[in-house]
Amino acid sequence: MLQTLTERLFDDSDRSQLDPLALFEEWYALAQESEPNDPHAMALATADQSGMPDVRMVLLNRRDERGFCFFTNFESDKGRQLIANPQAAMVMHWKSLRRQVRMRGPVEQVTTEEADEYFASRAKGSRIASATSKQSRPLANRQQMMDEVAALTAMVGDGDMPRPTHWSGFRLIPTMIEFWKDGEFRLHDRVRFTRDGVGAPWNSTRLYP
Numbered sequence: 420m421l422q423t424l425t426e427r428l429f430d431d432s433d434r435s436q437l438d439p440l441a442l443f444e445e446w447y448a449l450a451q452e453s454e455p456n457d458p459h460a461m462a463l464a465t466a467d468q469s470g471m472p473d474v475r476m477v478l479l480n481r482r483d484e485r486g487f488c489f490f491t492n493f494e495s496d497k498g499r500q501l502i503a504n505p506q507a508a509m510v511m512h513w514k515s516l517r518r519q520v521r522m523r524g525p526v527e528q529v530t531t532e533e534a535d536e537y538f539a540s541r542a543k544g545s546r547i548a549s550a551t552s553k554q555s556r557p558l559a560n561r562q563q564m565m566d567e568v569a570a571l572t573a574m575v576g577d578g579d580m581p582r583p584t585h586w587s588g589f590r591l592i593p594t595m596i597e598f599w600k601d602g603e604f605r606l607h608d609r610v611r612f613t614r615d616g617v618g619a620p621w622n623s624t625r626l627y628p
């Protein structure tokens with residue numbers, strides 16, 4: 420009988436041929452079926468200049484064999500932190516599945532083409548909102564933001580809203596991916612994959628939960 424990748428992950432006989440990125444796809448597909456909203460939401464952890472951790476939710480956008488991308492304002496707290504210290508961790512928790520996936524690794528900026536392509540795919544209202552938002556900086560009151568949105572909307576008119584240069588994406592290139600699945604009496608299943616760098620083989624270890 421053909422096993423799912425998840426069954427192979429946890430049966431302990433042989434994980435050597437398992438690709439954690441393919442496993443991620445298997446779990447992500449299930450999450451898309453079962454989560455009531457935002458199966459692509461993930462907590463993204465960074466560190467500031469003093470080493471103090473910071474964390475917030477972002478949306479997982481494009482992903483491929485290179486890594487996992489999210490888009491944001493590069494002048495935001497997270498943007499500045501990642502430019503100064505380009506490494507991050509992220510975690511996705513799907514309550515409906517009782518499963519968690521964690522990753523850590525270096526972060527790179529997506530290409531201009533990738534950023535343009537994603538920005539162009541968004542609704543015009545969202546593009547105008549992104550261009551207006553001085554993310555992470557003080558705002559006197561909501562009305563000020565709404566006035567700025569109205570002014571930019573009027574200025575753009577029927578024209579295009581191009582991507583502001585400070586709005587782009589980061590790609591987390593995992594060197595660690597860990598899969599956690601809820602078990603009875605808190606005897607959860609937990610397997611961690613690590614590799615030395617991009618292109619290097621993945622090694623896996625089961626961990627006490």
Ligand SMILES: Cc1cc2nc3c(=O)[nH]c(=O)nc-3n(C[C@H](O)[C@H](O)[C@H](O)COP(=O)(O)O)c2cc1C
Binds near residue numbers: 474475479490497554
């Ligand atoms: C479910 C969810 C998804 C979010 N997705 C994004 C995102 O993709 N990009 C983004 O910049 N902020 C996103 N946010 C807002 C961030 O959590 C955060 O408030 C904002 O990016 C400012 O964070 P910073 O000050 O640490 O840079 C999201 C919030 C939630 C709750």
